Amino acid sequence: MEAATQEALKKLFESKLNKAMRLYLDTCAHCGLCVEACHVYQAMPETKYTPVGRAEVVRKLFKRYFKMQGKIAPWLGEVIELDDKSVNMAYEAAFSCTGCRRCVTVCPFGIDTQQVMNIAKLLLIGAEKQPQILAMLSDMSIAKGETWKETANDYIAALNNLAPEVEALAPTPPGRPAIPIDVENANVLYVGLSGKHSIVPAAAILNAASENWTISHFEAVNFAAWLGDGEKQRLIAKRIIMEAERLKVKEVAVVECGTATRVLKFMTGSHPFRIVSIVELIARYIEQGRIKVKPGTISGTLTYHDPCQLGRNGGVMEEPRYIIGKLTDKFVELTPNKEANWCCGGGGGLISLGEHEFRMKTGKVKVDQMRASKADTICTACENCHTQLTELNEHYGLGMKVESLTNLVAHALTGFGA
Amino acid sequence: MDPQAVSAASQAVVHTGFALFLDKLYYFIMVPLVYISVIVMIVGIVAKIVSIVRAPIPAFSLKTYPAKKRPFLAALGDTFGMPMIRKEKPLFWFFLMMFHIGIFFLFFGHLDLFPGVNLMPPESRHMIGAGAVGLSVTIPTFYFLFRRFKGQERHISVPSDYLLLLLLLFIFLLGDMISWGNSWTANGFVMTKADFKNYFGILKSFSFVDPRTVLHGSHYHFVVLHVFLAELFMMILPFTKIVHTFFSLPLNLLRRR
Incomplete structure (x- = not known):
């Protein structure tokens, strides 16, 4: 050197x-x-x-x-x-x-x-030895922050195409689009990911709650947090912070993504709006009676994997259990759980980096937990964890169903207009 | 004071050659180096604390959840109760608690040697604990050392880990000999608490009198070695992991606040 x-x-x-x-x-x-x-x-x-x-x-x-x-x-x-x-x-x-x-x-x-x-x-x-995939994805996120207006129309058209899927889960409040965007003074700015799986269920829940909400132009994921580049991490988060300021929203709700939630909630300073995980928002809606879920939509026993960045590092541990308590009475805990829960092995950017063999090996302790729970379904509230658990399930032949908590709630919505 | 508490004075002997050199070396260790090592320790600790206080504050909270209602009390509990060790490795926790409580009493045992301080009755020939305190730090130190020779503890240890434990072990063993073992002679105590009090009196008064005038008998060599190793420990303290003495609480506050 x-x-x-x-x-x-x-x-x-x-x-x-x-x-x-x-x-x-x-x-x-x-x-x-x-x-x-x-x-x-x-x-x-x-x-x-x-x-x-x-x-x-x-x-x-x-x-x-x-x-x-x-x-x-x-x-x-x-x-x-x-x-x-x-x-x-x-x-x-x-x-x-x-x-x-x-x-x-x-x-x-x-x-x-x-x-x-x-x-x-x-x-x-x-030393220019950083993982190039994460560097590239970080740069792309930053570039999106600079050029989002150029692609906004395509994005809005794509969102409109999702309206039927949202409405299949919950009716849209009268006079509003199924997935509203650029709504000034909205109560909630929802920040999803690039796939529709992160948008449709959340949109249905927000609509079921008759929330005055708007969707972000950006995806929540912050690749630079895994890359370890503080400046890029700040720039990626800043896009969303500036959007929330521009729209004068009261609250930013972050998709099921542990790292994105932790970065936005704890690492961007103080703001005139609150930043919460979508899981916290759903729990609040249920508690306030703004949405209702019908129990019994999940067959067999259900367990929950605490995403590290959301649970141990973000304090969201009771809310998912409160929500699950409304969905089923056949809930079993993984052991250990909450702050002592084992990492699934998909964090730190390893999913984005591929690293399949390493992740399958290091997910062994999680697999042992899943097996011991004897649950039929495992749900979680983090995109990375969901991907890792799905791959572990397939790799080790566990025969479980892997679900996202938001998706479970969206498919159990009931009592509209009541 | 009980006259039996002080050992009988022996005739001062005038040395020459190597013996004279040893006399001078012993004197340096027993008096000037005590002051030097205390100053090095204090300056080192202050410099270390200043370097940390002057460093930038982390940009965000590093706490883990569930959040505690009283973070400071939780951090105090983490620092002094070490609940995570009790849960994960109870035997290690037992020895750690024994060791740290022993250190606490050891501090007061030495404080008791200063003139005017009488935590134990002045006529007592023993230090606090009558030797038990010394054992309470010596036995755990053996455990701390031996556990570094197996498993991952061996792989994660570096030479300074072993040397530091060996240094402590020799300080404690010599201390055991001085505070306890020296009473095992046919004539009873070779040196008593009162003798050591006289030595501390010399240090406190800055009179620079040769401690040989108050500490008699062949055990003096062990006392000098004990003091020398303790000085070494004090001088390296700010530059080793022993700084956790000062930083354990601030560190635990980081994860609680």
Whole structure:
């Protein structure tokens, strides 16, 4: 590695050394508590797949370049140099971590490996070794933010084509389109994904609640969050924030996407509007009696997978269970669940990166949970989790049905006009 | 004070050659280096804290859920109760609790040696715990060390982990010998709490008197070694993971707030 590149990487590293990061990098006692908390390690018990093993790649660089110990007695901490080898180690560490933060809950100091991995990811960007798929998808999202007006008419036409499917689930309130767009002063701005599966069920629910809502021109997913590019992450989120400001909405409801929800809700500062997950919104509608669902639409027993970014990292744990309680009385929990739930193995951008073999291996602990539940259907509230669970179901021949919670609710809507 | 509490004074001996060098080295360790190591530790800790306080605040909350109603109390509970360790590895938790409670008493045991402080009765020849406190840190340290020789703990450990534990172990073993073992002679205590109080009196008064005048007998070598290793520990403290002493609470606050 050239000296100039090394210097540039050191500067990038230093730019990430905020209060939390300094504490995380200085304090690890190598107690090993986090080791068995990682689903990747559970499937592939190698040191490099432990949270501490991953963080050590960054920590050893930190010691080498930012601590006296690394200069006078590097052998004490087995420090490593910033070179091609350590960059490759950083890649393996960063992209074998789904950022589920289960390790945070067992670490006696609460060291956040996901955050430490963001340094590794930034070094990869600096060394131009970042996953190109995520970089490209991030750039496309940003470009969409700049050129959305040019494609708006096509998008609106495509939305209009979905109207019959929405109306098959719930009637549209009189005088409104099935999927409204660009509605100023709407109560809710719903941000979906690019597929109709993320739009139709949510639209039906919002219509069933007679909500004054509008759909976003953008998709919620934030590829840059997985890429570890803070600036691009901000730009992607900013498109939606600016749209909400432009339309003067009261609330932004984010599609079933854990990372998008966490980024928008917790990482974009304060706004004149609330940001919630669609799951929170549905729970509120049911609680307020704005929508009704008929129980018994799900055959057999149902279980729920807590998406890490929505549950442990977003606090949405009781709402899905409240909704499920209205849908069926044949609910069984996965064990463990809620904040202790195992990651499905699809987070951290691994779905977008492909990585099928790795994901199928590291999803083993989730498969064991699914099997043990003996449930007929598993539902979740995150697009990535849904994809991963579907693939795990097929790969391991579990014979379960995999559903999205929003979709289950949409197909159980009843009592219109009551 | 009970006259039996203080060991009998021995005749001062004038040394030459290597013995003289050792005398000077011992004196340096027992007096000037104590002040130096305390200063290094304090300056190091302050510098470390300042570097963290001056670093930018994270742009967003790093907390995990479910959110606690009283985040500060929850962080205190995490820090001092270590519930996650109790749940995952109860034996490890038992030794950690034993160790940290022992350290707490160890601190007060040494504070008790300062003139004017009498947590134990002045006539007592024992330090706080009469040796039990020393054992309560020594036994867990053996456990902490041995667990690093197997499984993933071995793979995730770096040389500094072992050296730090060995340093602690030797400090504790020597401390055990001083506080407890030195009473096992045929004539009773070689050095008593009162003797150590006199030594701390020298340090407190900045009189720079040779501690040999108040600490007598062959155990002095072990006292010097104990003090030297403790000084080493104090000087490296701000630069090692022992800083978790100061940062455990702020770290736990990060995940609770």
